[in-house]
Structures are given as C-alpha cells and as structure tokens.
Amino acid sequence: MSLALTAALTLPIINGNYAVLGQFPTVVAVRNTQACTGTLIAPDLVLTAARCVHAPSLGLASQEAVTAQTTVMLDTVDATGGGGRTIAASDTVPIAMYRVPGDPDVGLVFLAEPVTDIEPAKLNLDPAAARTGVALTMVGFGATATGTSGRLLYTAPTASVSCAAYAVNNALFLCVDQRSGAGICDGDGGGPALAEVDGELRLVGLASYGDAACAEFGAHMR
Structure with a gap:
C-alpha cells in the first residue's frame, strides 16, 4: 500500500x-463512533469528510444508524466538554463514490434544528x-x-x-x-x-x- x-x-x-472562542465560529466538532471536524455552510447543513458519515468506515450497519449517532458541537473550542451547544443530525449523506482514502471525500450532516445566529x-x-x-x-x-x-x-x-x-x-x-x-x-x-x-x-x-x-x-x- x-x-x-x-x-x-x-x-x-x-x-x-x-483558537479562541468566536475566531472560527463556523468550525464544528462532528461526533459519532469517530471524532471529526466540519464546517457550517448553511443554517441546517454541515460539510465534512465522507468517511465521517460513511457507515462502513464507522463500523455501523446502516446510514440510519450513522444519523442516529451523529451530533454536532458548536460555540466551543473544547469538544471534550467545554461548553457550547450540541445539535443532533436529522440526516447524514456521504458522497456515493467514497470507499477508501483517496476517493472523492465529501459528506453532509443535516441538522435537526437550524443555526440562526452564526453566518455560514x-x-x-x-x-x-x-x-x-x-x-x-x-x-x-x-x-x-x-x-x-x-x-x-x-x-x-x-x-x-x-x-x-x-x-x-x-x-x-x-x-x-x-x-x-x-x-x-x-x-x-x-x-x-x-x-x-x-x-x-x-x-x-x-x-x-x-x-x-x-x-x-x-x-x-x-
């Protein structure tokens, strides 16, 4: 390899x-069976890597299971529990072409509630x-x-x-x-x-x- x-x-x-709080307000922590990072690109949409929401990469049986376990943390510079707010995913979508590293690598996390106080x-x-x-x-x-x-x-x-x-x-x-x-x-x-x-x-x-x-x-x- x-x-x-x-x-x-x-x-x-x-x-x-x-980073200090507010320096990169659109950058969020994406959490499920792995720890990833993402970017708020619309009030209810986070852009991340495909592998961060790809069921086989996460060891999960289905895309529904990925969505059920995925949350996004905003308004924090400490994803280990340093305040901020957490929003659940309503849907998760990896690009269909992703299988292994080196493939096109784009994933989306749709949020269960919109973020209205941060400009995407x-x-x-x-x-x-x-x-x-x-x-x-x-x-x-x-x-x-x-x-x-x-x-x-x-x-x-x-x-x-x-x-x-x-x-x-x-x-x-x-x-x-x-x-x-x-x-x-x-x-x-x-x-x-x-x-x-x-x-x-x-x-x-x-x-x-x-x-x-x-x-x-x-x-x-x-």
Missing part, C-alpha cells in the same frame, strides 16, 4: 495554535483560487503533537504543494508537506482548509487523509 493510503483522517492539527462559511467557487501553491489555514479539533485532542487549533497559512510525490490525485486534492511538524492529524478529518480569496477567508478544501504518523503529508479534498 502506498504511503498516500495509509491513514484516513479522523486527524488533529499538530503543532498548531489554540463562504465557499470558494473559483478553481483558480485553489491552485497548487495557495496558502492554507487548516482548522480542526484533532490530535496535537502531544497526543491530546478535542481542542480547536489552527495553523499559520502554509503553502500547498504538488500531490504527485505522495501518489495523490492533484485534480481532487490539495496537499501540504507536513515534514515541518505542522498539519492535520486524527480528529481533523473533514475540517476546513481556508485560503484568502477576494480579501476574505473562504473554504477551499476539506481535511481528508495523510500518512499514518501525520509527519509526511496531508491531503485536502478540493
């Missing part, structure tokens, strides 16, 4: 900075703004270099690189060289990769997968 397929992410931000994240709709080389700010509730997880962290803007060295599809993913020690890891899966587009941060990618040690690369679904 190639290095690129060794670790699907339930990943955390390693060597990142602690802005999505990048311009492919040219997400070319290889764009500087990404990665945000997630995943593990840290010390192994702890559940706190919301973010990286300084980091230039994306070609995915070719990792046998990853450049057309589908933006990659980040994590040999410097910063990037995505367990618990960050589905978390946003943000880039400045037209003077504001927009979501240009989703944390998808990387190497098992979180030390070589991270791949973000465009």
Whole structure:
C-alpha cells in the first residue's frame, strides 16, 4: 500500500495554535463512533469528510444508524466538554463514490434544528483560487503533537504543494508537506482548509487523509 493510503483522517492539527472562542465560529466538532471536524455552510447543513458519515468506515450497519449517532458541537473550542451547544443530525449523506482514502471525500450532516445566529462559511467557487501553491489555514479539533485532542487549533497559512510525490490525485486534492511538524492529524478529518480569496477567508478544501504518523503529508479534498 502506498504511503498516500495509509491513514484516513479522523486527524488533529499538530503543532498548531489554540483558537479562541468566536475566531472560527463556523468550525464544528462532528461526533459519532469517530471524532471529526466540519464546517457550517448553511443554517441546517454541515460539510465534512465522507468517511465521517460513511457507515462502513464507522463500523455501523446502516446510514440510519450513522444519523442516529451523529451530533454536532458548536460555540466551543473544547469538544471534550467545554461548553457550547450540541445539535443532533436529522440526516447524514456521504458522497456515493467514497470507499477508501483517496476517493472523492465529501459528506453532509443535516441538522435537526437550524443555526440562526452564526453566518455560514463562504465557499470558494473559483478553481483558480485553489491552485497548487495557495496558502492554507487548516482548522480542526484533532490530535496535537502531544497526543491530546478535542481542542480547536489552527495553523499559520502554509503553502500547498504538488500531490504527485505522495501518489495523490492533484485534480481532487490539495496537499501540504507536513515534514515541518505542522498539519492535520486524527480528529481533523473533514475540517476546513481556508485560503484568502477576494480579501476574505473562504473554504477551499476539506481535511481528508495523510500518512499514518501525520509527519509526511496531508491531503485536502478540493
């Protein structure tokens, strides 16, 4: 198995900075049999990675079981129980093409009640703004270099690189060289990769997968 397929992410931000409450209000913790991250993109809709709502990946028997066990935590920077509010899922949908890491990796969580006091994240709709080389700010509730997880962290803007060295599809993913020690890891899966587009941060990618040690690369679904 190639290095690129060794670790699907339930990943955390390693060597990142602690976010403060309100800094990334649209970034949420997604919880079921795994810990993931997501982004509020409409009042009743969270965007995350497919594997975070994919029944076989979660060890669940049906999509109904995934929905029944999925919740979203908002208004917190500590998903281990540091306040905020929790909303149950009313439906969960992984992209049909997802089977294994490296496949198209997009999932949706429909919320049982709308969030009316947070403006949804802005999505990048311009492919040219997400070319290889764009500087990404990665945000997630995943593990840290010390192994702890559940706190919301973010990286300084980091230039994306070609995915070719990792046998990853450049057309589908933006990659980040994590040999410097910063990037995505367990618990960050589905978390946003943000880039400045037209003077504001927009979501240009989703944390998808990387190497098992979180030390070589991270791949973000465009």
